[in-house]
Amino acid sequence: MSVLPSSFETLSDKLAKLPGVGRKSAQRLAFHIISMPDADAEAFAAAILDAKKTIRECAVCRNLSESEVCTVCDNPRRDPRLVCVVSDPKGVLAIERSREYGGVFHVLHGVISPLQGVSPNDLRIRELMERVAAGAVDEVILATNPDVEGETTARYIARLLAPFEVRTTRLAYGLPSGSSLEFADDATLTRALEGRVEY
Amino acid sequence: MSVLPSSFETLSDKLAKLPGVGRKSAQRLAFHIISMPDADAEAFAAAILDAKKTIRECAVCRNLSESEVCTVCDNPRRDPRLVCVVSDPKGVLAIERSREYGGVFHVLHGVISPLQGVSPNDLRIRELMERVAAGAVDEVILATNPDVEGETTARYIARLLAPFEVRTTRLAYGLPSGSSLEFADDATLTRALEGRVEY
Numbered sequence: 001m002s003v004l005p006s007s008f009e010t011l012s013d014k015l016a017k018l019p020g021v022g023r024k025s026a027q028r029l030a031f032h033i034i035s036m037p038d039a040d041a042e043a044f045a046a047a048i049l050d051a052k053k054t055i056r057e058c059a060v061c062r063n064l065s066e067s068e069v070c071t072v073c074d075n076p077r078r079d080p081r082l083v084c085v086v087s088d089p090k091g092v093l094a095i096e097r098s099r100e101y102g103g104v105f106h107v108l109h110g111v112i113s114p115l116q117g118v119s120p121n122d123l124r125i126r127e128l129m130e131r132v133a134a135g136a137v138d139e140v141i142l143a144t145n146p147d148v149e150g151e152t153t154a155r156y157i158a159r160l161l162a163p164f165e166v167r168t169t170r171l172a173y174g175l176p177s178g179s180s181l182e183f184a185d186d187a188t189l190t191r192a193l194e195g196r197v198e199y
Numbered sequence: 200m201s202v203l204p205s206s207f208e209t210l211s212d213k214l215a216k217l218p219g220v221g222r223k224s225a226q227r228l229a230f231h232i233i234s235m236p237d238a239d240a241e242a243f244a245a246a247i248l249d250a251k252k253t254i255r256e257c258a259v260c261r262n263l264s265e266s267e268v269c270t271v272c273d274n275p276r277r278d279p280r281l282v283c284v285v286s287d288p289k290g291v292l293a294i295e296r297s298r299e300y301g302g303v304f305h306v307l308h309g310v311i312s313p314l315q316g317v318s319p320n321d322l323r324i325r326e327l328m329e330r331v332a333a334g335a336v337d338e339v340i341l342a343t344n345p346d347v348e349g350e351t352t353a354r355y356i357a358r359l360l361a362p363f364e365v366r367t368t369r370l371a372y373g374l375p376s377g378s379s380l381e382f383a384d385d386a387t388l389t390r391a392l393e394g395r396v397e398y
Contacts, residue, residue: 003295004288005265011250014243019231020224031288032218034250034263041251044213045244051210051233052240064233066204089203089230096202 008034060131062107062124064089072104079103081138085128085157087111087150091143103141106131111149112156120156128157132164139167146173207233259330261306261323263288271303278302280337284327284356286310286349290342302340305330310348311355319355327356331363338366345372 002009008030016026033041057063058070061083065071072078072092082103086092087110095101108123131137140161144150154170161168173191175184184192201208207229215225232240256262257269260282264270271277271291281302285291286309294300307322330336339360343349353369360367372390374383383391 003262003269003271003291005250005254005263007246007250007253007265008263011246014246018228020227025219027289027292028219029217030250033247034254036251038251041247045247047206047210047213048232048240048244048247051204051206051229052235052237054206055204055233063202064204064207066206070202072202090226092202093226 057107057109057124061105062109062127063092063105064107077102080136082141083128083131083137083139084141084143085154087144087153091145095143103139106140108144108153111144111153113149123153125157125160129160132161132166137166139169142168142170146171256306256308256323260304261308261326262291262304263306276301279335281340282327282330282336282338283340283342284353286343286352290344294342302338305339307343307352310343310352312348322352324356324359328359331360331365336365338368341367341369345370 011033012023012026012030015021015029016023018026021029033044036044054066055064056066058065058073059068060073061070063070063072067074073080079102083106084095084101084103085106085108086095087108089107092105092107095105106124106128108125108128110118110123112118112120112123128140132140140157142154142157144154158168172195173188174195175181175188175192181189210232211222211225211229214220214228215222217225220228232243235243253265254263255265257264257272258267259272260269262269262271266273272279278301282305283294283300283302284305284307285294286307288306291304291306294304305323305327307324307327309317309322311317311319311322327339331339339356341353341356343353357367357369371394372387373394374380374387374391380388
């Protein structure tokens, strides 16, 4: 029999299901939550429910949004004919961080992964093709992660795009800025050599 | 302007306030939560509110409890005259893990820390003294953490207990079981030497 209340165990169990949270840290978080002022704990619970309730997918780019069309798609200063395809909203954040991108996005919500049972139909690929088929797009930048599943997904989409009059590109591979040759892995070096450009 | 909905940012901010959760992991947790099935997110929020609502301090030992008196204090097979004083409920869990302890507890809910503005009045020391003054206790084991604040707190309580007819003990210091001399720090080795016993 546990010496702690069952509602504590329940909370701790829920926390332990979050990604990267083990049993020990779940317990630590649960202790922290029950020692919060009531108002803070209520605000925390409300934030969870509120986020679940108000967040949906943008009707155009499928990124997270509180309105029918997200703030990026709705921004007249962004070029709607340049579409960057990312696997998830974290990709949108990463590209935005560069402050260099003036186009819009398309969020797939996953990558093709036969091992995890994710097929192209589970992703927002059909919605991307509809945007392209409607003639609304000049260029599609495939910006899935440079790993096996990301590249498989990018290749799959590139094949689907081939019949359309749309430029299909992908992000450059190479050495990370500020890194050192010494610590670069073989695959990265191979890619950096293959992608070498005139000086 | 952020490209993510404000309710997402709110949730992410709340998560970032949890101990050991940085901005990046808060964002990752928030993404996980909004991709949960509705029922799971609702159960998570409910678990927070439920734990806050139902958990209080045991009237006797001040450990977390859902009832007036906790399951340890209420257990007739535990010796109520042997009281182990710990700084927080995690201490109760740790002592219980040893499966060797048959007494009861007293949870201080903190340690004396002038730097963090925690004085003896902020802890459940008065409640401990009331238990002792009522003549309900034969032995008090001081089991605060073996760090500066834990030892200060233990010494403070030991001084308060001196006038009473109660045995006051503390946990043994020494080498952790299964450890190696090579990696023991100086303070631990000093304590292990001081506490040496006949073979």
